[in-house]
Amino acid sequence: MRFAQASAVTHAQTRGELKATPVQTVEAVLFGLFGRELKVALIPMSAADQAGCELLMLPGGYVDAGQDVDSEGALKRVLQGLLGLTPRYVEQSFTVAGSSRGTGGWSSSIVHLAMASPESLQELQAAGKISLVSVLPEQELPSNLALDHADLIKQALSRFAAKAAHSSIVSHLLPEVFTLSDLHRAFEVVCQRPSNPANFRRKILEANVLVSADVLHGSGRPAQGYRFEQPLVYFDRQIV
Amino acid sequence: MRFAQASAVTHAQTRGELKATPVQTVEAVLFGLFGRELKVALIPMSAADQAGCELLMLPGGYVDAGQDVDSEGALKRVLQGLLGLTPRYVEQSFTVAGSSRGTGGWSSSIVHLAMASPESLQELQAAGKISLVSVLPEQELPSNLALDHADLIKQALSRFAAKAAHSSIVSHLLPEVFTLSDLHRAFEVVCQRPSNPANFRRKILEANVLVSADVLHGSGRPAQGYRFEQPLVYFDRQIV
DNA sequence: GCAATAGTGTCTTTGAGACAATATCGA
DNA sequence: TCGATATTGTCTCAAAGACACTATTGC
Numbered sequence: 108m109r110f111a112q113a114s115a116v117t118h119a120q121t122r123g124e125l126k127a128t129p130v131q132t133v134e135a136v137l138f139g140l141f142g143r144e145l146k147v148a149l150i151p152m153s154a155a156d157q158a159g160c161e162l163l164m165l166p167g168g169y170v171d172a173g174q175d176v177d178s179e180g181a182l183k184r185v186l187q188g189l190l191g192l193t194p195r196y197v198e199q200s201f202t203v204a205g206s207s208r209g210t211g212g213w214s215s216s217i218v219h220l221a222m223a224s225p226e227s228l229q230e231l232q233a234a235g236k237i238s239l240v241s242v243l244p245e246q247e248l249p250s251n252l253a254l255d256h257a258d259l260i261k262q263a264l265s266r267f268a269a270k271a272a273h274s275s276i277v278s279h280l281l282p283e284v285f286t287l288s289d290l291h292r293a294f295e296v297v298c299q300r301p302s303n304p305a306n307f308r309r310k311i312l313e314a315n316v317l318v319s320a321d322v323l324h325g326s327g328r329p330a331q332g333y334r335f336e337q338p339l340v341y342f343d344r345q346i347v
Numbered sequence: 348m349r350f351a352q353a354s355a356v357t358h359a360q361t362r363g364e365l366k367a368t369p370v371q372t373v374e375a376v377l378f379g380l381f382g383r384e385l386k387v388a389l390i391p392m393s394a395a396d397q398a399g400c401e402l403l404m405l406p407g408g409y410v411d412a413g414q415d416v417d418s419e420g421a422l423k424r425v426l427q428g429l430l431g432l433t434p435r436y437v438e439q440s441f442t443v444a445g446s447s448r449g450t451g452g453w454s455s456s457i458v459h460l461a462m463a464s465p466e467s468l469q470e471l472q473a474a475g476k477i478s479l480v481s482v483l484p485e486q487e488l489p490s491n492l493a494l495d496h497a498d499l500i501k502q503a504l505s506r507f508a509a510k511a512a513h514s515s516i517v518s519h520l521l522p523e524v525f526t527l528s529d530l531h532r533a534f535e536v537v538c539q540r541p542s543n544p545a546n547f548r549r550k551i552l553e554a555n556v557l558v559s560a561d562v563l564h565g566s567g568r569p570a571q572g573y574r575f576e577q578p579l580v581y582f583d584r585q586i587v
Numbered sequence: 588g589c590a591a592t593a594g595t596g597t598c599t600t601t602g603a604g605a606c607a608a609t610a611t612c613g614a
Numbered sequence: 615t616c617g618a619t620a621t622t623g624t625c626t627c628a629a630a631g632a633c634a635c636t637a638t639t640g641c
Contacts, residue, residue, distance in 0.1 A: 129412050131369045131444075131455055170444070172369050172453035177445035202442040202457055204371075204410070205417035213412035215371055215455065217442055288593075306631060308594070327592025328638040344629075528620075546604060548621075567619025568611040584602075 130214040133182040134167030136263035137221040139228040140280040145296050146239040147260055148228055152253050163238055164253035178217045190236055194221040196279035200263055209254045218259050220267055222279040244299050271297040272347060275340045284320040286330035294347040302347040316340045370454040373422040374407030376503035377461040379468040380520040385536050386479040387500055388468055392493050403478055404493035418457045430476055434461040436519035440503055449494045458499050460507055462519040484539050511537040512587060515580045524560040526570035534587040542587040556580045
């Protein structure tokens, strides 16, 4: 449906009925953290669009110039409609625009970085609404991704990792209250780089951006729970 | 012209003749380095668009879905048509999209970071085609900027500074061959932060990304000329 | 007790910053 | 010669990393 319309516009335009009107979409690279695995939520492409094989694509849709006030608003509306999901976090990441993206004409996609709780994603997967695919280092993404969406995921992850290294953005992969071990694991997974727990602890505490919360009980010694004072803070130095 | 058309689309859409079709433009925040002053090139808004007073705006224009292959290509075409200028460097920076930008409806602008030689900019200014305004720290931008363009400049500069701190991107403000003092000055100006010449020299040379060129003669002791081996390299650490 | 995870202390290495000293040109 | 800028050397301090050690729970 989405991409069928894109080619329709192109046809119309070559016939001269319309001015060259770019198609504009918003897309989400929606991440969830499952233990040490970072996963991306993808939706099946509607049967109308594909030539037989089962293709996956990023959740997204058209901007509605009538009701959307900005791109993040547009994305939230689309995700709500598509999946009934309100992500824990959404931010505009980058735009990919051009006429050779396989959409049949000029199209412009504003790609967003989004995060949701593993519970909500697991539920959607159980309901058959999304597929969760791992984005591990070394490992290739599945080959049945539509258009340039594999590229978009890689780009989004790379920007996510860059921002994660010196900000608290990974916190949105975790519950409101978390342990330092949880936070450390999130940093390691997103930045794709191991680091020393003791040093991590020192650096993050010295940054003075965490406030203590309840003690959390797990499988070993109970750990101090923390929450971030602010939803997003930037550090002076790299944390991991 | 540009923004008049934007409202036309909105009118059409409220009358139901068109689907809600977002307007899409590309814009350049075009920087030039003049000694220790970083300046941005702005063009006068056409008389048709403004209500009397002289407004300035970023050079930019509509995407032409027929001939543009990507946003950087679109921007280069627009700058060539508007100013006869081919910038030394262009890269997509960020996108601003929404319905409350003063353009009379939903519009999406892909903002680019661009750089040109001071000579070419000076020439365009002499020909009355552009105004050059300084973007110094502390100092406010002029108040006669159209729409949200003052914001766009600030955002672009902030991203430029962030990227400049750990990459060689500022080199495009300089001639092909430059001295370490030149390069140091460019880093200081863009990152808006003074740094020690000796330490800068050590760090940039240890990065092993410069190759020696001819010796350059200035007003004191002649300096070794250098060029970058690659057009854009990322450093492990902050350079300034 | 043991397994498992949380948390502390400390040593070493590296890089950042300050700054003095020396070098080489043109006038 | 001097003024101006380039270039080198070295010292200090702070942050990063490695790693051994102790602490507290459940079983």
